[in-house]
Amino acid sequence: MASEITYAEVKFKNASPAAVVKVPPETKMCEHHPQKYPPWLPWLISLLLLLVCIGLAIALCVVPFSHSRDQPTALQQKFREWRCSSTMAQSKEQGWTCCPKDWKLFQGSCYYLSTDALSWVESGQNCTGMGSHLVVINSKAEQEFLSSLAKGVFTEAYESKYYIGLSTQENGQWQWVDQTPYKKADTFWKPGEPNLLFFEKCAAIHVKGSTDSSTYCNWNNILCFTSCYRICELTAKLI
Template structure:
């Protein structure tokens, strides 16, 4: 872009046009900035959508993740990840919030974190969660942690993720569950830090009881 010298009345026009040469460096700078921005944008798009979207799940929110290397037979090396502050066991991540809620509020709270109340299907998982809860328990006479098991109106127990309820794979305390007409929610029951019982410690309680909770979500593999 050129601009011409201004001619004052009664004076001769300048013999040469004066070009706005001072604009040229700015035009170059702006052009370079636009090109650089476009390049960075393309790189980000390629990164976020590359590798079959492996990292996209982890970048959907501001959660900080902790990952460890994992090798499986016949497959290349991968990473298994849990959110910071969650404990990993086998293929799940677990979290024990420090406040108390009813069963329904507990499940809603876990859902809000992309998880659900814990679903226990093996002795190994039961032992892990019992020890995890026991480690977090205080010296109170008893502490209860909601899990993802509740009874319907007809007394049929069901897990929050629709895992089939198998009586042989449950860990109820002796004599539990009882009073099913009122106590329709399950919790891991711990009696202080001196309680050595790993299994057979589930208790059914009133669903509006304020208890701690155990949230569970699948590990992320990237």
């Protein structure tokens, strides 16, 4: 009789399943590479800071000094060369009265006679651009000085006109450009002038050359758009 094979299933109570080892995923560490600078960069930065400091120091010293001068701003900008003559103040200390180059000094004022011709408005603008104004004549001495100065520019046969800072308003009243009151007794009009006031509203000195021996009453009123020479005036600089 053939023997039978019996199979039995055996379980062990204390047996534990095979341990599962968990392997953490591979991680990559971030590598920090220090940034490298050229060795001369700190020196360059230091040099730039030093230059900035020097520039600020110069600006702080020079600007107040320049403003402390008594020279008017317009003159500082427009004139680089001056001509000075010695004067004696009341304190008997030597001083200097100065005018820009090519300007003529007379009794505390500087005068410029132009070599080009413009209208009256353009002449005034030109004088203003030089820190001055069209001349305002306040005395006989000033009128004689300017007339002689103008006559000396031209030849015997030549004549011309120089605008001055006098014009008439809509109401027919004459007015100086610096608002000096107009006094008829202190004017130097030619005989018969001014005339045609409704049309000729600007004043000029009319000269006829160096040999003209006529009176210094030589003002003439003319059309304001006429091209004429001009006389500019500014206060002389005292130093």
